[in-house]
Amino acid sequence: MRPFAYERAATAEEALARCDEETRYLGGGTNLVDLMRLGVERPARLVDVTRLPHDRIEERSSGALRIGAAVRNSDLTAHPAVRRHHPMLVQAVLSGASGQIRNQATVGGNLLQRTRCSYFQDITKPCNKREPGTGCPAIDGEHHNLAILGHSESCVATHPSDMAVALAALDATVLTRGRGGERAIPLADFYRLPGSHPERDTTLEPGELVTAVEVPPLAMPSRYRKVRERASFAFALVSIAAAADVRDGVVRDCRIALGGVAHRPWRARRAEDHLRGRPLTRENLAGAADQELAAAHPLRDNAYKLRLARNLIVRTLLELGERA
Amino acid sequence: MDGVDTSITLTVNGREHRLRIDVRSSLLDVLREDLGLTGSKKGCDQGQCGACTVLLDGRRANACLALAVAQDGAEVTTVEGLADGDALSPLQRAFIERDAFQCGYCTPGQLCSATGMLEEAARGWPSAVTGDLTADPDLDETEIRERMSGNLCRCGAYEGIVAAVKEARA
Ligand SMILES: Cc1cc2nc3c(=O)[nH]c(=O)nc-3n(C[C@H](O)[C@H](O)[C@H](O)COP(=O)(O)OP(=O)(O)OC[C@H]3O[C@@H](n4cnc5c(N)ncnc54)[C@H](O)[C@@H]3O)c2cc1C
Ligand code: SF4
Ligand code: FES
Ligand code: FES
Numbered sequence: 001m002r003p004f005a006y007e008r009a010a011t012a013e014e015a016l017a018r019c020d021e022e023t024r025y026l027g028g029g030t031n032l033v034d035l036m037r038l039g040v041e042r043p044a045r046l047v048d049v050t051r052l053p054h055d056r057i058e059e060r061s062s063g064a065l066r067i068g069a070a071v072r073n074s075d076l077t078a079h080p081a082v083r084r085h086h087p088m089l090v091q092a093v094l095s096g097a098s099g100q101i102r103n104q105a106t107v108g109g110n111l112l113q114r115t116r117c118s119y120f121q122d123i124t125k126p127c128n129k130r131e132p133g134t135g136c137p138a139i140d141g142e143h144h145n146l147a148i149l150g151h152s153e154s155c156v157a158t159h160p161s162d163m164a165v166a167l168a169a170l171d172a173t174v175l176t177r178g179r180g181g182e183r184a185i186p187l188a189d190f191y192r193l194p195g196s197h198p199e200r201d202t203t204l205e206p207g208e209l210v211t212a213v214e215v216p217p218l219a220m221p222s223r224y225r226k227v228r229e230r231a232s233f234a235f236a237l238v239s240i241a242a243a244a245d246v247r248d249g250v251v252r253d254c255r256i257a258l259g260g261v262a263h264r265p266w267r268a269r270r271a272e273d274h275l276r277g278r279p280l281t282r283e284n285l286a287g288a289a290d291q292e293l294a295a296a297h298p299l300r301d302n303a304y305k306l307r308l309a310r311n312l313i314v315r316t317l318l319e320l321g322e323r324a
Numbered sequence: 325m326d327g328v329d330t331s332i333t334l335t336v337n338g339r340e341h342r343l344r345i346d347v348r349s350s351l352l353d354v355l356r357e358d359l360g361l362t363g364s365k366k367g368c369d370q371g372q373c374g375a376c377t378v379l380l381d382g383r384r385a386n387a388c389l390a391l392a393v394a395q396d397g398a399e400v401t402t403v404e405g406l407a408d409g410d411a412l413s414p415l416q417r418a419f420i421e422r423d424a425f426q427c428g429y430c431t432p433g434q435l436c437s438a439t440g441m442l443e444e445a446a447r448g449w450p451s452a453v454t455g456d457l458t459a460d461p462d463l464d465e466t467e468i469r470e471r472m473s474g475n476l477c478r479c480g481a482y483e484g485i486v487a488a489v490k491e492a493r494a
Contacts, residue, residue: 001348003328006393030389033350034370048394074383078449083457094452098474099441101371103383104390232452232473 001036005045009052012177012209018047019207025049027109028072030101035114039123040130050106054211057082063217066175069108069210073163074099076107086215088222088241092166095226098233108210111164111174111190114201115157116235118142128154129198136198144301145237148309149293150262155198156299158260159191160235165259166224168267169241172215178208191264198263220245220253221323225316227308236260238308244280244320251275251284254317258309261296268292271313280321282314289313332396336361337405351395352376352387355402363403363432367476374475377433377440378402384440386474403432406439415439418488426479434475438489441471445493463493 006026009015015025022044024032035041054068057079065081076082077090097105119125119137126134138146138156146156167187174185190202204210222243228234239259245252254275256268271288278284289310296306330347333340336359345354352369355361355378367375369388376387379401406413415438418424425431445467448460453470461467468489469482477485 003348006330006347006391026391026394028389029391029394030371030386033389033391037369046391050394074444074449078444078447080458083450087457090450090457091452094450094454098371098374098386099444099451099471100374100377100384100386100437100474101389103380103440104385232470 001039002042002044004043006048007045008048012052012054012211015047015049015052015209016177016179016207018045019209020045021206023047023207025108025209027070027106028101028104029109030097030105031109031113035121038121040114040121049108049209052211054108065215067107067213067215069106069111069212071107073097073102073105073107073110077102085217086166086170086222088169088224088243089163089166089215091224092162092226092239092241095224095236095239096162107163107213110161111167111210111213112202112204113161116160117146117157120157129157129194132197132199139299143299145235145260146299146302147262148296148298148302148305149258149266150193150264151297152194152196152198154196155194155263157194157198157263159201159262159264161265162224162226162236162239162259164191165239165257165265166241167213167215168265169222169243169255169257170215170218171255172213174210175212175214176204176208177211178205180205182211183208184214187265188267194263201263218243218255220255221320222255223316223320225312226259227312238305238312240309240312240316242313242316242320244317246280246321249279249321251278251280251317251321256292256313256317258312261305261309268313270295275317280317282318285314285317286310330393332393334392334395334397335399337401345392347391347393349392350388351378351380351390351392351400354392355387355400361402361404364436365429365432367430367433372476373430373433374437375430375433377437377475379436379440382440382443384437401436403435406435413439413492415442415488415492418491419485422484422488422491423481424484424488425477425481430475430477430479430481434472434477434485437472437475438485438492442489442493445471463490465490468493
């Protein structure tokens, strides 16, 4: 590992002032330290942002929750208001990693964790995300767990965060602070599709610091479901964050976001539009799923994800309807 | 190497240590190499096995992913600090009574993880298999397995581990 300077920042201004091109912010380190050991990340300086005053969850008068970027994943899932109002967010975070890692990981770090594509993590291999212009060996290689939607000729990686999928369904906003001041970035604009610049996961500017995530209230039952290769402690093959307001058997409103299928959490707006105002039936749900997945381009070895995503949409929404 | 050394203070199992370390060291390497506390094990060095689990400021954590320099001032409990002198903790006794290990390599991590997990459950924290997120969880076998999923056992001593944790729960 390349030697680095380590500094603890006490304020956001201090963190920004210390940050240059060769600096990385350090949250819990559960992704960054791993990538530094693999040689994927080689920062000359780490600025520790876990002591910034961003470690609280506040309930706003609007009913929104403001979750500080330094809040540990486990504290997010233990918080009474989050548990009461946002089951899918709690379930999403709890479905990720392990009890130990969730105690260490921060909300900011969880949002900005890098893809688990095996070529990205192996510095002996080419990878457009790690080294732009070197190519994407995953397209013809090992890609059974990579994207079916929104990918490009440069990159077919998926975003690994479960939490981000729930935040996409919740219409959350990422609050940041950069050299140009403060920004509020809707989650839908925060993560990028790879296009011809897969080296950029998000629309953050270099050195821009995530300070909090704001989650507006949601008055619908919700849940998160994750399919993976073992029962616990594994990344998603496909996951879903869903909420539905079903009255007299009719879908008044709904939210659907998919994980494990694209370079960013995939908000299934076509499926949502198809369902609103329609009776909650298996046929309508399958129709909604098909509308959404019509845009999919599975790779040689991951067409199974189409079926998984479809079944997840149908089953999860039916379950939410039964509870109404 | 020049310019990469730094000083930190750690309180480990109740004793304060002032240490000069390479800034790149993990907490696990400092515990094992600098302090000679070889109970915590290095299985994967990637957060995937749990063999390095310690209690960091009272919470279970993977010492392999924690940069030591970022833990300056922290209190750490390793497996060596779980017993009170010669008196084993109830969890340690239950591991022996229930044959919760074969080779023993994963055991220090299992013990620290279960100690932290029981504390989390006592505080009412939910898990991914908790049905009602607003109620206090009932620590049954399904809950124990889910909450302990960050600790792998190559020998497959899971039956004994679950039984021991069940016996030790408050
Ligand atoms: C074995 C294992 C299994 C896992 N399984 C899952 C899983 O199933 N699901 C899942 O979702 N995740 C999983 N994870 C990933 C885990 O959730 C992330 O590693 C963790 O959330 C990262 O948080 P951190 O605070 O440790 O981030 P760090 O590692 O500290 O940082 C990650 C990135 O975020 C940047 N960063 C951190 N904070 C800020 C900030 N405030 N502003 C700007 N940039 C910032 C860092 O510079 C770095 O680039 C797993 C990890 C491991 C090791
Ligand atoms: S899919 Fe993306 S991350 Fe994976 S090898 Fe291709 S360019 Fe790299
Ligand atoms: S050695 Fe730390 S989790 Fe495996
Ligand atoms: S007892 Fe051998 S690895 Fe668990």
